[in-house]
Amino acid sequence: MPSTGKLRIIRRVNFLVSAALLAIATISPALAGWGMPDPITDQAERIEDLWIFTLIIALAVFFAVESALLYAIIRFRKKSDELPKQTHGSTAIEIVWTAIPVLIVIALFSYSFIVLRDVEKKASDDALTIDVTGFQFSWEFVYNLNDLGKNTQPNAEGQFSIIGTAANEPTFVIPVGEPVEFRLKSNDVIHAFYIPNFLYKLDVIPGRDNRFVITAKETGEFTGQCAELCGLNHALMRFHVRVVEREEFDKWVAEQAGARPSVRQP
Structure with a gap:
């Protein structure tokens, strides 16, 4: 025993x-x-x-x-009261x-x-560029018609924007399988651009333009948010990104470019 x-x-x-x-x-x-x-x-x-x-x-x-x-x-x-063998370093x-x-x-x-x-490398010439502005308490996503990636018309003029409000979380769209560069800036305080499924977060800092590049590999809709406490209504700074095929993206761009611009809600 x-x-x-x-x-x-x-x-x-x-x-x-x-x-x-x-x-x-x-x-x-x-x-x-x-x-x-x-x-x-x-x-x-x-x-x-x-x-x-x-x-x-x-x-x-x-x-x-x-x-x-x-x-x-x-x-x-x-095991007993006897002093064990001592070791003095090795x-x-x-x-x-x-x-x-x-x-x-x-x-x-x-x-x-x-x-x-x-x-964080520099985007290639054929990348879609989106200018992202964080403000208290939502987001603005600006698309330039002469910088839309693969199907860009070099002589195209103008731009359109997707602007969030206190009552409406903005949704922007990107094409799948193509590089997209986000250029981030803030007009007021420090925010942070974060989409969990990107596994990446980047600060949005007044006076500094931060940027990063992604290439989405699957379609769907995903949620993002500000990940930096930026004021009392910080929790309202949510947004969505839809990843779609290029054909659907071009159709969405045409619809947005022909629509009236959004108005930011105070």
């Missing part, structure tokens, strides 16, 4: 295993998507890959540290536990820089 000490260890191990299984069962739905919204752009997929890479490294470090801790607790637990171990974090930081920095450079 196991001794009292061994029974105590067995109970602890059973508790830890049961707790681990319960945690896995609880978070398994989130793990199906790694806890992230479904990426709908090429750039979002790169960002998701970076997130997964970072998470894997974090989990590896966590399990390595916890395993070492459990090993030390069990292997070097007190140069090799100290080099290893210094080198590994340095390598991890270098890997994370390099990968993050590459992904960020791809997301």
Whole structure:
């Protein structure tokens, strides 16, 4: 029959295993998507890959540290009143536990820089450009008729805008499978342009034009919002983006260009 000490260890191990299984069962739905919204752009997929890479490294470090801790607790637990053998440092171990974090930081920095450079790179000449203005408390999306991407008419003149109001959340439209550049600016305070399915957020700052490029890979309607507390009605700064085929996009542009411009509601 196991001794009292061994029974105590067995109970602890059973508790830890049961707790681990319960945690896995609880978070398994989130793990199906790694806890992230479904990426709908090429750039979002790169960002998701970076997130997964970072998470894997974090989990590896966590399990390595916890395993070492459990090993030390069990292997070097007190067995008698005799003073155990003492260890006074190890140069090799100290080099290893210094080198590994340095390598991890270098890997994370390099990968993050590459992904960020791809997301914020200058748009190609055939990209659709949308000028986005954040204001208290909604959004304005401006399309220039001579900068509509693949089917642009170089000599086209004019523009149209989609302007949100306190009572009406704006919806803008982009074509699927084509690069779209967003140029962001604010006329009042700092806002943040955020569409969860883009897996990306960029500040909208007065006096500074920020920009980023995406290429949507699936059609549908998705919700965005301001992600920077910008005043009492911050919660009203929601908007929607519809991703459609190019033919439907051209039809929508023709309808908007022929309609009367919207009027911003105070």
